[in-house]
Amino acid sequence: MTSFVEVTTKCVYEVLMNVKDPEIDSISIVDLGMVGEVSTDGDKVNISLLPTFLGCPALEIIKKNTVKAVQAIPGVSEINVEFVYHPPWTSDRISKQGHINLRAFGIAPPPLHFEEDGSWRVDCAYCGSTYVTMDNIFGPTSCRSILYCKSCKNVFEAMKPVSTTM
């Protein structure tokens, strides 16, 4: 007789907290706001993920890591992980803890507000100074910009703000 385990969504979320961004390993996909819906049906688990940027090469890696992580939960028989495009991922989905974890990596979290002219500002991810310059709105990945801090003289990155108001 096969045993039937009730997997809880709480259990799945705990596991998802350990699925980190493949490159920015200080932050989980939960804190990035990439987790859409999590549902369980006995020993079956369904997860929908919200992709950040459409050309991001880490997306497939994240999907694989999510499946792997959930597979480790005892009793799980079936796992469905899929990307959904609604609601669209926006940078304001990054949690407060996510902001802290990004800064720990040297990435300024995305600002929550834009200036009137559409521009945006962040403080240095390392020393917190406002004396920073935007060297390039585009950076080494789709999601990041390159800045320089005139105070502590570090180059740092910022998560590009993306919102449906743009």
Added chain:
Amino acid sequence: MSEIEKDLPMENKEALTSLLFQLADDDFMYAYRGSEWLGLAPHIEADIASSSISQDSMGHAAMFYSLLEDLGAGNADNLAHMRIASERKNSILTERVNGEGYYMEVPHYDWAYAVVRSYFYTQAKKIKIDSLCGSSYKPLAEIAVKVKMELYYHRLHWETWFKQLMGSTDVAKQKMNKAVELVMADFGDVFSYGNQKLEIEVSRLIESEEDLKAKWHESIKPVFLALQMEAPTIPDLPSKNGRNGEHTKDLDDALLTLSEVSKLDPVAIW
């Protein structure tokens, strides 16, 4: 999601497939030509920006190909790499070379052309994507909402470069004006839906060619006004209509290169 696809009436499905091929092939070729600038842009920051924009755009193409796969049009990777030129539906603007020479030998690419083509194309893409956000086909509308957010930065970038160079030295102005001429000569099919115009417009997947053309003109007018220049007009008839599979030799050459790796082992799992 695949349940919704199965319920599409045949005419709508054909129109949708046509439109998706146009969108996918446009971004695919735009991203491909953009990627050829890697290491060759006049400034390192422009190089980073150009490759980031190309990556984003390739991501957009990948999404459109995956919608086509969901509709049963074929495997997305094969659609992107294996189709011959006459099966492609991109605007000829996106297939044109970046300039003389070849990056594997001695490239003499034209930065003015890159800026003008990118700016005019991105502005056109924004007009289309804005319309697609209200598309009658929900999966396409959802993708459009995401593309729109990324496109914001692309458009801002190319418009900035366009204005800077257009208002710069005499040499810059001369090169930029030449580039505008070249780009506009190929712009005739950008907003065209080709032979599927009626079906695509009737199915309310996207607004009409005429409406979008007018919006494009409206959007670039203030930029040209500020530069004290006359805004270009889109030719009434395209020299070649890529939407109907009419292409130039530039596409044949591009396809040879971009399909080379895939064709080495067509059954490889990537």
